[in-house]
Structures are given as structure tokens and as C-alpha cells.
Amino acid sequence: MALTTAAGLAAPGVAMAQGRPGNALEGFWRTDGYGLVVAVSGSRLTTYDVTAHSCVPGWTTGTQAGPAGPDGTVRYTVGTDAMSLTPKGRNRAVDHEDSGVGTKTLRRLDALPPLCTRPAPNDPLAVFDRFWETFEENYPFFAAKGIDWHAVRDEQRRRITPATTVDQLQDVLVDMLRPLGDAHTALARVVDGRPKPVFDGQRPGTTEHTPELTERARQAVAAQLTGPEQLFAGDRIGVGRLPDGIGYLRVSSFGRYADGGFQEQVAELDRALDALSAAPGRLSGLVIDVRLNGGGSDALGLHIAARLTDRPYLAYRKVARDDPADPTAFTRPDPVVVRPSAGRHFTGPVAVLTSSISTSAAETFTQALMGRSPHVLRIGENTQGVFSDVLLKTLSPDLMVVLPNEKYLTRTGGTFDGPGIPPDIRTPVFTPDELAALRDSALSTARRALTEDPEDTANTANTAGDQEPQRQQ
Numbered sequence: 001m002a003l004t005t006a007a008g009l010a011a012p013g014v015a016m017a018q019g020r021p022g023n024a025l026e027g028f029w030r031t032d033g034y035g036l037v038v039a040v041s042g043s044r045l046t047t048y049d050v051t052a053h054s055c056v057p058g059w060t061t062g063t064q065a066g067p068a069g070p071d072g073t074v075r076y077t078v079g080t081d082a083m084s085l086t087p088k089g090r091n092r093a094v095d096h097e098d099s100g101v102g103t104k105t106l107r108r109l110d111a112l113p114p115l116c117t118r119p120a121p122n123d124p125l126a127v128f129d130r131f132w133e134t135f136e137e138n139y140p141f142f143a144a145k146g147i148d149w150h151a152v153r154d155e156q157r158r159r160i161t162p163a164t165t166v167d168q169l170q171d172v173l174v175d176m177l178r179p180l181g182d183a184h185t186a187l188a189r190v191v192d193g194r195p196k197p198v199f200d201g202q203r204p205g206t207t208e209h210t211p212e213l214t215e216r217a218r219q220a221v222a223a224q225l226t227g228p229e230q231l232f233a234g235d236r237i238g239v240g241r242l243p244d245g246i247g248y249l250r251v252s253s254f255g256r257y258a259d260g261g262f263q264e265q266v267a268e269l270d271r272a273l274d275a276l277s278a279a280p281g282r283l284s285g286l287v288i289d290v291r292l293n294g295g296g297s298d299a300l301g302l303h304i305a306a307r308l309t310d311r312p313y314l315a316y317r318k319v320a321r322d323d324p325a326d327p328t329a330f331t332r333p334d335p336v337v338v339r340p341s342a343g344r345h346f347t348g349p350v351a352v353l354t355s356s357i358s359t360s361a362a363e364t365f366t367q368a369l370m371g372r373s374p375h376v377l378r379i380g381e382n383t384q385g386v387f388s389d390v391l392l393k394t395l396s397p398d399l400m401v402v403l404p405n406e407k408y409l410t411r412t413g414g415t416f417d418g419p420g421i422p423p424d425i426r427t428p429v430f431t432p433d434e435l436a437a438l439r440d441s442a443l444s445t446a447r448r449a450l451t452e453d454p455e456d457t458a459n460t461a462n463t464a465g466d467q468e469p470q471r472q473q
Contacts, residue, residue, distance in 0.1 A: 024072045024087040029106035031095075032331050033320035033405060034391065035138055037116060038106060040085075045076050048116045049393045051133040052324055054126075055115035056394045080261055098262035099255075099297040100389060101364075102318040102334040124164035127396045128157060131173055134393050137324035138405040144418055145180060152176055166398045173401070174199045183359055184386040186402035195392070195400045203385055203420070206356045207430060214292055217430050220440040221250070221289070224447070232272035233257035239276045242443075244451050245284035247276050247346075251304070254296030254361040262299070269300055273307055277344060285349040285450030287443065291380060291429060295360030298336075298389075305368045306341040308350060308376075313338055315368035317409040333409060338368055351377040351446040354421065355429040359384040364408055366421050371411075377449055378423040380442040385420035425449070 029038040030050075036058065037048040047058035062076030062083065073086040083097040091108040120126070132153045142149050159172050170187065177185050181203050188195035207213070222228070225248060229238035236257060238250035249272075257268040277283065288304070302315065315336045323329035352366055363383040369376040388404030395401055407415045427441040428434050434441060 023068060023074065024090070025074055025085050025093060028109040028112050029093060030109055032105040032107065033138075033322045034104060035134065035324075035393070035405075037109070037113060039112065045078075045085075048112075049134075050113065050115065051130065051137055053115075053133060054120055054130045055113060056120045056130070056396075058394060059392060059400075082261055099265075099299055101298045101302060101336045104320075105331070122396045123162060124160050124169050125157075125162070127169060127399065128160045128172070130395050131176075131399075131401055132157075134391075134395075134401060135403060138321050138391060139403055140321050140327065140330075140388075140405060140407055141180075141182070141417060142327065145182075147179060170198060170399065173399070177201055182386060182404070183384050184388055184390050184402065184404040188400045188402070190398055190400060203356065203418075206384065209292065209294065209357050213430055213435070216435040216438070217292060217440075220435065220438045221248075221443060223438050224440060224443055230272075230275050232275070233268050237269070237272040239272055239279075241279055241281075242287065242447055244447070245281050246447060246450055247279065247283045247286045248289065249273075249276055249286065249304075250289045251362075251365075252292050253294065254298070254300040254365065256296070257300075262297070265297070265300060266303060269303060273304065277346065283346060283348065285351070286346060287351050287353065287446045287450070289353045289443070290358050290362040290365065291353050291355040291442070293358055293362035295362055298361050298364045301361050301365030302336070302338060302368055303341070304365065305338045305372070308346055308369070309338060309372055310340050310345045310347055311373075312340065313371040313373070314411065315371060316364070318406055319409060320406045330407070336368075338371065347374075349374060349377075349450050351379055351450055353429075353442045353446060354378060354380045354383050354423060356381055356384055356420070358420075360386055363387055363416070363421060367408060367410075367416065370421075377425065377446070378421065379425045379446050379449070380423050380427055380429045382422050383416070383420035385416060385418045387415070387417060 025040045027040060030036070031038065035050055037050050039046050043064035045062035047060040048055050049058045060078060062078045065075045065077045065082065068074045071086060073084050075082055075084045081097065081099050083095060086094045088094055093106040095104040095106060136149055156172050156176055160169065173187055177187060177199060180201055182201045183203060185201040186197055187199040188197050224242060225240040226243060227241065229240040229250065231238055236253040240248040242248050255265065258264040305315065315338045317333035317335050319330035319333050321327065321329070322331045352369055354366055358366065364387055366378065366383060386404065387408040388406035390402050391405055393401050393403070407417060409415060425445055427445050429442055
């Protein structure tokens with residue numbers, strides 16, 4: 001997600017396309033979708049956030065890592081992540097980020113757009129308009145949420161005057177974000193050059209993820225395990241055993257597993273997965289628990305899925321909004337495939353536990369398991385309902401905004417954005433009564449389902465929540 005997020009990124013800069021011999025990527029590029037202009041100069045890569053009437057320096061800054069490959073591919077280090085740009089002829093290039101899935105297409109520009117060659121205005125009205133236009137051109141879900149974004153602008157813009165303070169402007173923008181009920185929207189203040197969140201969206205009815213809930217939930221799980229969890233990745237992953245030879249894999253995050261880049265994260269994840277398969281006794285089934293997982297890298301979720309199949313299959317297809325003036329226009333679907341990893345795979349029965357806290361990469365992981373055969377039984381509650389990578393867009397020297405611009409399509413072209421992925425078997429998840437009694441109905445149900453006749457389990461799945469969502473227009 002190097003072109004879309006700001007985690008670990010350096011401050012924005014302006015690149016001059018002065019040329020480096022032999023680098024076919026020198027110059028200026030615009031992405032299909034994503035509202036980005038990319039500038040490559042020498043060993044530096046910088047970005048600009050653009051709308052129809054605005055251009056400001058973006059937050060992604062990369063430094064070339066090593067020489068270009070035989071096909072012209074150049075790798076850039078971006079904070080702790082890395083991305084690769086591969087030229088496809090003179091006027092097209094493809095971007096792939098290590099911690100993300102899929103690709104983005106870039107098209108060469110003759111020059112930096114004129115809006116990007118002069119300072120952008122930062123008065124309150126200009127910042128308000130930049131915010132509104134950023135959503136107008138990129139956000140995919142206004143129609144699905146029944147929100148008239150133009151009416152919102154007309155109502156809220158009246159609150160802005162030349163004397164409006166940053167605090168007052170912040171309040172207006174939060175009032176515009178809150179009705180979206182979207183956990184992939186946020187507003188941040190820039191403090192000492194870094195964004196500090198001041199508002200995070202959330203679907204109404206979401207369980208609050210507190211340290212107390214986490215502790216009680218862990219105790220409820222421990223009551224069913226045959227021994228203590230083995231902890232990995234700074235306690236973000238737990239491996240244990242349930243009765244009847246069933247394995248238990250808790251994944252509380254899809255990131256920050258280790259110091260270093262993406263390969264270090266993968267190595268730590270593999271340590272946990274190897275421990276799961278190395279436990280004494282044959283694994284008769286597996287429960288994967290992502291109920292307290294707030295997201296991270298989609299690629300790490302695919303890495304787990306790759307250990308659970310011996311044949312490739314489609315996880316989902318990604319599209320991004322691609323026409324600022326047409327909310328129904330998207331990029332060509334980019335298929336993301338689960339490919340079996342090297343070595344041993346577990347192809348037996350699997351259940352995944354989900355909740356309203358299961359967000360973002362926890363949801364793309366759950367969606368990726370839906371194409372597996374045999375069927376992965378989903379137990380618990382609907383997931384949060386946000387799947388897209390996020391754009392982190394500069395609004396002014398003081399404010400930044402986060403928003404989604406992608407859909408993760410099912411095999412029939414629908415999405416689970418909004419309501420989330422439904423379970424096959426709905427159970428209570430971390431209710432006050434359950435936690436007070438150290439009871440975990442979802443885990444108990446998974447244990448029973450994985451030890452019953454596989455045909456009965458399949459019938460349960462087929463008659464419950466495995467229907468495709470409606471196709472969104």
C-alpha cells in the first residue's frame with residue numbers, strides 16, 4: 001500500500017524530473033484511480049494528491065533500492081515497506097507493493113500538471129472544497145449508503161467563513177464523515193509532521209474494542225484450550241490446541257509482527273504456522289480466530305490461506321474508482337489468487353471466528369477463505385464491512401483525511417462493504433453475559449462443528465449465510 005497509506009512515510013517533497021540515465025521510469029505519471037501523480041527523479045519517488053481543482057504534495061516518498069532489474073523494474077523503499085515499479089513500454093507502468101495485493105496502473109504524463117507547479121491555497125473554504133472533492137472523486141459508497149454528497153456540501157459549506165479556525169473546520173469535517181459509518185474514514189491533525197487521528201469512523205453497533213474486553217476474551221478462550229497458547233509476533237498471534245486434536249490459531253493483527261520490512265513479517269508469521277503444524281498429534285481440524293483483529297496487510301492474510309489449500313483459487317477481484325465524474329466507473333478487475341505455498345498444507349476442516357471488530361485485512365482474509373474447498377465455516381457475527389486499501393490525503397498543512405476507493409468483488413461482482421461478511425452460524429460474541437461467565441459460544445460451536453459429520457457441516461453452511469451479496473451499482 002505504499003502509494004495509498006502513510007505508515008512510516010517521510011515528509012512530502014517535490015521531485016524534479018531531471019533524469020537518470022537508463023531509468024525508463026524518469027518523469028511524471030498518473031495512476032488509474034487513486035487521485036495520485038507520481039514523480040520519479042533519479043533515485044527519488046514522490047507523489048502529489050490531485051483532484052479536478054487541487055494539487056498538493058502527497059506523503060509517499062520512496063528511495064530506490066538497488067539497480068533496475070533486467071525488465072526495468074525499480075524497487076523503492078518506503079518507510080518500512082517497499083514497492084516495485086515496472087515499465088510496460090514507454091508510457092505505462094505497473095506498481096506492486098510488498099504488503100499489498102494486486103497492482104496499480106500508471107500512465108505517463110508529458111509534464112507535471114499546472115496545478116502542481118504552484119502553491120495550493122489553504123484558506124478554510126479551499127480546504128473544505130479539497131476535502132469534499134477528494135470524496136466526490138474517490139469514495140465508492142455514497143449510493144449504497146443513501147447519502148447525497150452534494151446536499152451535504154451545500155449544507156455544511158455555509159458554516160465556513162474566512163475566519164473559521166482549524167478546530168472549527170475540523171468539527172465541520174467530522175460532522176460530514178460521521179454519517180458514513182465507515183471504519184475506513186478518518187480525520188487527522190498534522191502534529192510535528194505526523195498525522196494524529198482526531199476521528200475514526202465506525203459502523204453503528206460495533207462492539208468497542210477495549211483492553212478489558214481483550215483480557216476477558218482471552219480468558220474465555222483459555223478455558224477451552226488444552227494448554228497455554230504459544231505466543232508469536234509480540235502476542236499478536238497465538239497458537240494452541242483444543243480437545244479432539246483441533247488446532248487453534250488466534251490472529252489479532254495482520255501486521256507489526258517484527259522489526260524490519262515485509263519479509264520479516266512473513267518470517268514471523270511462518271514461525272507461528274510451523275508451530276501449529278508441528279504440535280504433537282494429528283491435526284483433525286483448525287479454528288482461526290480473527291474476532292479481535294483490526295486489520296493490516298492483506299498479503300499476510302493470503303499467506304495463511306496459502307497454507308490451507310493444495311490448489312490455486314480466486315480470493316477476490318479488486319477494482320478502484322477510475323473516473324472523478326462517474327461514480328459507477330471502475331478500473332478493470334484485478335484478480336487476486338490464493339496459490340498454495342511450498343511445503344505441507346492443511347486441507348482438513350477449518351472454521352473462522354468473526355465479529356464486528358474484525359476489520360479490513362481480517363475481512364479480506366475471511367473473504368479469501370470463502371473460495372477454499374472444503375468450505376471454511378464462518379461462526380460468530382458479521383464482520384465490520386470495510387475492505388479497501390485506504391488513501392491518506394493531504395488537505396492542508398494542518399489536516400489529513402483517510403478514505404477508501406476500492407471494492408473487493410465476489411465471484412458474481414457483489415461486495416460485502418457496509419454490512420460485512422455474514423457468518424454461516426450466528427452466535428453471541430463477547431457479550432457482557434458471555435464474558436462475565438467466561439463463556440465463548442462461538443468457539444464452543446466451532447469445536448462441535450469440526451467434530452461432526454462433514455456432510456452435516458456442509459449442509460449447515462449451505463443453508464446459512466453463504467449467499468452472495470447483491471451486486472452494487
